[in-house]
Amino acid sequence: MWYENFFNGLVQEAWKAGQTDEQTELECDFLHDTLDVQPGGRVLDIFCGHGRHALELARMGYSVTGVDISTESIGELRTEAKREKLAVEAISGDFMTLPIEGGFKAAYCLGNSFSFFPHDQMLFFLQKIAGLLPVGGRFVADTAMIAESVLPDFEERSWMQIGDITFLMENEYDARESCITAHLTYLRSDQTQRRKSRHYIYTVAELHRLFQKAGLTITELLGNLDGSDFLLGDERLLLVARKKI
Structure with a gap:
């Protein structure tokens, strides 16, 4: 998969520089209000990156397990x-193939990492999450790569x-696959790094x-x-x- 060797170097630096402490606090407050888990409960952070949500939730009293394929971020x-001295377990590896024990009260996937998989793999991804949750356990996902968001503009x-990083994105849309392939260039002084990503575009339905x-x-x-409703x-x-039960 393209994401196996994507998240390192200037990519990681640009992502971190683009996030603010205020944004992280607002998102963690949202998770606190939405996940329906008392502090001390175990929650799963899928594609946790360098742990901006995991760390903040742990500071709020949760026990957090974060999973990410980037050894740089997990480090x-x-x-x-x-x-x-926070209650955070950081696991390095591909969530899709890692054996992960359950016992979580809730799970979340924030940071626009929810669109990496074509249909069959997306179903497996969601089934794996469901298998780690109790009946009634909540899952929160965050994405900007939804058809109703991306395609109108x-x-x-x-x-x-x-x-100090300049970022160029060149996108190609494959209608047969409902997939955007992005050719990415990151520039800083005498450094140039190039990456390619693929995001699969689903409708809400x-x-x-x-x-x-x-x-x-x-x-x-x-x-x-x-809490405002999602609109086209x-x-x-x-x-x-x-x-579900």
């Missing part, structure tokens, strides 16, 4: 959790400045059917952390689901 998370090329097959029921479709053209979808 940072372990170092910070150890330094602060699809951009083939865009530039962004993130701190398609996700609803996949969640149902996986044993999860979508209960809320939100367009913002303030919104830049972000926050999806809340429960494990």
Whole structure:
């Protein structure tokens, strides 16, 4: 998979520079209000990155397990959790293939990492999450790569400045696969790093059917952390689901 060797170097630096402490606090407050888990309960952070949510939730009293394929990110998370003596378990590896024991009260996948998989793999991904949750356990996903968000204003090329890193994205949309292949270039002084990513684009209705097959029921479709309903053209979808009986 493309993401196996993607998350390192300037990619990671640009991602971290693009997040703010205020954003992290707002998102963790949202998780606290939405996951329906008392502090001390075990929660699973899927594709946790360097752990900005895992660390903040642990500071709030939760016991957090974070999983990420980037050894660079997991190393940072372990170092910070150890330094602060936080209840964080950081697991390095591919969530899709790792054996993970259950016992979690809830799970979440934030940071726009929810669109990596084509249909069959997405179903497996959701089934694995459902298998780690108790009946009624909640799962929260966050994505900007939903059809109702991306396609109305699809951009083939865009530039962004993130701190001292210049970021160029060139997108190709494959309608047969409902997939965006992005050719990414990261520039800083005399450094140039190139990556390629693939994001599979689902409609909300398609996700609803996949969640149902996986044993999860979508209960809320939100367009913002303030709880407003998701609408066509919104830049972000926050999806809340429960494990079915």
